[in-house]
Amino acid sequence: MRAPTKALGSLLLAAALVTGVATSASATTVTLSSGHVDVLDIDYSGGALTxxxxxxxxxxxVDRAPADVVLNVPLAAKHTNVPTxxxxxxxxTGGTAWILPQSQTAGLLWAGWNATDVPAGVFQGNQVQFQLTAVSGPAGFSVYTAAGSTPTKLVDSEDGLPDTVTVxxxxxxxxxxxxxxxxTYVVTFKVSGVLASNGQTVTSAAQxxxxxxxxx
Incomplete structure (x- = not known):
């Protein structure tokens, strides 16, 4: 497991409530606006998924606590020609959306997920699942891949939650x-897996x- 960087200073508790889960924000929040970031960095160590x-x-x-980070999606991510x-x-349905792309693009975050700290053979099927459980925001949130003009939707807050992706x-x-x-969107994820050794399900805390x- 990577050694996490500890946030300095005191925590400022936010009063927002997202489907029953209290949100907290750090007084030392880091804002990221461009470059490579694994939004979901999955780790298994000491019998726990995090x-x-x-x-x-x-x-x-640098490993960061999700509560200590704001991820900016700038105007450059706005598309007004989304197929209808x-x-x-x-x-x-309006043909406009903001998209952080799956290919690295200057001036935008290159967002993804990372399970390189999940050892092979620990979980059944050699896999874990991350789950989108809640979204608070002005409209829909989704994650998808695209090959040419054909998208493959992975999660979508508008069609019912939770949504699960196998990794x-x-x-x-x-x-x-x-x-x-x-x-502003606040999205909640957790990750789980079934241990190959005993069939027990291990689940992380929601972030x-x-x-x-x-x-x-």
């Missing part, structure tokens, strides 16, 4: 992160991630 955020926007990658066909309806141990993946409107989607 989620944090791996910030690779710096020269040396049914296959793309999860991005809203192979050791995998490192990037995808598109979509937001249907500008504003909340904050995205600021900008329209100016």
């Amino acid at each position: 989620l944090d955020l791996l910030d690779s926007t710096t020269a040396t990658a 066909t049914p296959a793309w309806s999860f991005l809203g 192979a141990a050791g995998a490192h993946t990037h995808a598109n992160w979509g937001f249907d409107a500008a504003g 909340q991630y904050t995205f600021h989607v900008l329209n100016a």
